Amino acid sequence: MIFRALKAATIMVVLAGGAGANPDFWKHEWPETDFSVTSVASWSEILSGGPAKDGIPALSDPQFIRAGEESRIGDREPVITVEIEGAAPRAYPLRYLTWHEIVNDTVGGMPIAVTFCPLCNSALTFDRRLGGRVLTLGVSGKLRNSDMVMYDRETQSWWQQALGRAIVGELTGAELALVPSWMEGWDQFRARNPEGLVMAEPAYNRRYGRNPYAGYDSSKRPFLYNGELPPHGIAALSRVVRVGDRAWPLQRLRETGVLREAGVEISWVAGQASALDSGNMAKGRDVGSIRVRDAQGRDLAHDVMFAFAFHAFWPEGRWMLGE
Template identity: 45%
Template sequence: MKPASRLNLFAVAILLAVPATASAESARSLQKEFPRLEVTKSAINLRELQSGGVPRDGIPAILDPQFLPVSEVTGLGDDEPVIFLSGTCGAYAFPYRILIWHEIVQHDQCGLPVAVTYCPLCNTSMVFDRRVGGTVLSFGTSGRLRHSDLVMYDHQTETLWQQFTGEAIVGSHVGKTLAPVPARIESWRRFREEFADGRVLIPPSWGRSAYGRTPYEGYDSAPTPFLYQGRMPRGIDPMARVVRVGTRAWSLTWLRKNSPVETADGLRLEWREGQNSALDRAAISRGKDIGNVRVTRGDVDVAFSVDFAFAYRAFYPEGELVK
């Protein structure tokens, strides 16, 4: 059995429901599902949008997150990945075992309204400031993909937003970009050791998902990405991970061999072992070790993501990639 065919649960439903050459989006179909969306304002060709096999909010965002103190959390494997924010109000961790089923979590971090997002198909985790033009937005999943990446929508105007870049791509907010917020992506063990008084996202009471298991078993080893029809990157496997800061990226394999790395403009990139992939084995706690990455400038965290190489090249075809 090929690795790509081992995607299970709702991912299997997606594969069965949507052919590899899924039909492109049309203004009419978008308007039907998003009646307040200004489809005439678009930064892209609508044909670049594809159905991900689920309808609007078919993957439900968490809009009212609940947390428990680190000391009360059980069941998480030591090396399971979490993305977390820290500040004067404390540290908050968002386990991938939950994010992989919901993709968007609305949160208030020390008075800053943020959206914690994760697209499994691109392996992209980003935290965004939800404030746009004096309005605080909230986000849901549109059921659409572009370059295999999550397309979000805001509840206020139904504008469509690209999760990979934070850009508004269709709707009244076209021309605007969500500001990224620095966050760390590390293992549960590293988070709880550094922030013993931190708090951790728990599954919503209405959730019915198999938290702790990935619906994308084997996707790490897939020969090609799902529902991606663009050009593949040269000189690197399309499913290889890269560490992205702005428009620049470094191969995770290269960083692993050369860590720590310091750039001319003051960035420091470090790799340390001990973090499970969320897209490998069925149980996330048994996923292969992809390691922890930290990106700083001086003593300050810098916003970054760890993406699949195909996605980086799709959105930044001229970007600088050290591989």
């Protein structure tokens, strides 16, 4: 299993307190990255996740088939849904993204990157346009607060996936615009979009549909994370719905169904399997699906991430506990 292999590959780094976490060690692999520019306070914050640069291969130019032609995906299997005006709705199955983490695509003329960090359960979609150019994102193999560090092939700058912000290199401080997307069960997407598109199986030798991180979201502590745990007695690997710098515990939403707070409406319905529970992704426990809309009913960009990751990247963020 990848999760076990990652543990074995990185245990010595952890024991050494981040040995090798410095630009001099990385420059042979990243000769075009400008390490003199960074927003990271200490290089020890960045650790190897195990795989080398592009060891987890991001996808570009993905192929699609009609939803009605897809027969391999289980009804509750999670997909990331992207609906852009003027284009057919698209579903990006986590059975593929768990193994590739980034899909560079163009939808309705908009270049986007659909991303998923399994260790943080963070699924975000970005507009790849920045300052008059289009970036192509890849997987660096590095982690910070257990979250994937991406990189762009144009400048070799490093990007924090949870933030959509460049943290090392020429583009440090730049941010990618978020594109509204959401995770839901395959049957939920298919029922709403019978003529929609779903990403076809990539031409890689991977065990698609298997979860290489079996049991991860039942762990007590996140992988390669040494930061503070969440406050209020919230379990580190419990899910929260993040909108901006606010986080709503998923359990609260599961109990109420719909919440209207802080100018947003958040709804929860059953029907989506956890991608990080059972070894067979289709059989993961039901964590439900979230939609976030504004007062006009428009979909809002959000994330359904683990509580520890929210606390790590938004330490002053607001916990929406309903007190």
